[in-house]
Amino acid sequence: MKKVLTGMLCASSLAALAQEKGARFSNTVQEPMAVISVKLDQAPNDSLVNLYEPYSGDTATAYVKNHQFELRMPMKKGGSVYILQIGSNPTEQNGMGTVLYLEDGKMQITGKGAGFNDAKFSGNPWVKEWQEVMAITDPFSGEGLRFAQLEKQYHEAVAIGDEDAMNVAAKDALTVENSMKSKLKTWMAKHPNSGVCGYILTVYFTKEQKYIDSVYETLGDHAKASRILQRYKNPGKVDDVPLQMKMGEGAPAPDMGRVKIGAAAPDFTIPDLDGNKISLSGFKGKYVFLDFWASWCSPCIAQIPHLQEINNEFKDKNFLLMAISLDSKQEGWEKAVKKHGLDWLNVSNLKGWGEPVAGLYGVRYLPSNVLIDPAGNIVAYDLYGDALKAKLKELIK
Known part of the structure; x- marks a missing residue:
């Protein structure tokens, strides 16, 4: 979980990306719409705020005024997962970045600090559903924290080439991961019409296609209509190629994008x-x-x-x-x-x-x-x- 969320929150040039994309949703009112109202008592005024879907690049921006701001994101394609960030160095660790599931409706975020740590999230039912799933996988407590610790141990072993230590950490992490996945399965069984099910299936069970397909058949129409599951069922038709997260060593090479099937393979x-x-x-x-x-x-x-x-x-x-x-x-x-x-x-x-x-x-x-x-x-x-x-x-x- 942590590697997914942390990787998503590592986008180093969201401010530039927002400018590049023209903050195209900031002043546009469309329906359906997710409306996020935020009041954080110590949020730094005049800071740039970005709401960003890493898969498609859809972006909305705002500025903090009087320690509060509001963002609107069109939801005509259904519910999906977004990154919300404040300022120029937002991370989960410093509380200035968070990951949200959004769909048509309202979310209120209030807190006494500068960021999202210890803030309260309320609004439509999907807000509560997202918070329940985040509690299961929270990288700062419980099994989520244990998984994060084992991931750190694994990468430390990689750095020194200790394959035995790598295997131990990987084995223990798998045990913790399976426990979290069991809890997520139980949650989905209790919430078959939640759009959050799409996030769970495509993040935690991404390599278990038969399982995803079997659970999909049990879901309600609202859950199936999420942007996440529509992308899964109709690859390339709902959105373009997704942004995938990187793991490992070294700075990424310039990404030339995938060459189309049928085209000549680049020589090297x-x-x-x-x-x-x-x-x-x-x-x-x-x-x-x-x-x-x-x-x-x-x-x-x-x-x-x-x-x-x-x-x-x-x-x-x-x-x-x-x-x-x-x-x-x-x-x-x-x-x-x-x-x-x-x-x-x-x-x-x-x-x-x-x-x-x-x-x-x-x-x-x-x-x-x-x-x-x-x-x-x-x-x-x-x-x-x-x-x-x-x-x-x-x-x-």
């Missing part, structure tokens, strides 16, 4: 484990599967058995698997390749999230992958497990 040259320069264009005539991973990425490690099966079945059938690591340390990268038996082409510039090829292909999360056909055109993105095998069997006769 990158060193392999021995320092030899490898170019994508050198494999024209083959199906090339680019697997973006890192030694510190547990979900990536979980994918390795599937990749081994795929590689064994197709490596002699005009198919090449190229693993592009987002590691930043040669030793850790080599150790992981050897330990996990990655007997395919391994390449990296060792720049972490600054990997140029990741930026070239619009990679914003791990694991991520791209399938390229013999003509050098992109066939598909993000194929995992059985989906990858099915696609290759369809293409490679």
Whole structure:
């Protein structure tokens, strides 16, 4: 949970983004509308306030006057999750940033401090529902805090290359996560018509598609109509490509955005484990599967058995698997390749999230992958497990 919320709150240029987007909703009255009225006794006057949906970039802005402000966000696409921030350095830790679920209706926020810590949230029923879910996953108390602590331990282990400590922290974090997920399942069963269900399903159960689909069928019409679930059910039709959060090391490479399926795959040259320069264009005539991973990425490690099966079945059938690591340390990268038996082409510039090829292909999360056909055109993105095998069997006769 913390990695989702903290990542969302790390947008470093929201003020500039608001200006770039023209604060297009600030003075527009449309229905349906979320109206957020805020009075914080110590909120710094004249501070810029941003309300921002990270998926679509929809933004509303205001300024603090007399320690209060009001924001209006059109809700014609249904309920979704937004970031609300005050000032130039807003975070959850200093209380100047918070994450909110919003839909048509009103929310009031009042507090005696400068920010949202210890503030009271009231308004339409969905305000109370959001607060109940946040109480289950709060990164500053209970299981949410424990999860945050284990995440910190995990990243500390990553920094020193201690894989055993990484595994211990990951195992304990999984136990805590499963406990929180159990409570969230119970909550959804009691609130089947809440738009917040869409947030829960697509954040906490994102890799459990069958479970999401089964729960979706039990939801009420209002819950199904949320912008979140409409995006899930109709990818690319409700909003454009989402903003995904990054984890790991290094500053992100310039994001060129994803190249459209059917378009030519951008060429690149990158060193392999021995320092030899490898170019994508050198494999024209083959199906090339680019697997973006890192030694510190547990979900990536979980994918390795599937990749081994795929590689064994197709490596002699005009198919090449190229693993592009987002590691930043040669030793850790080599150790992981050897330990996990990655007997395919391994390449990296060792720049972490600054990997140029990741930026070239619009990679914003791990694991991520791209399938390229013999003509050098992109066939598909993000194929995992059985989906990858099915696609290759369809293409490679």
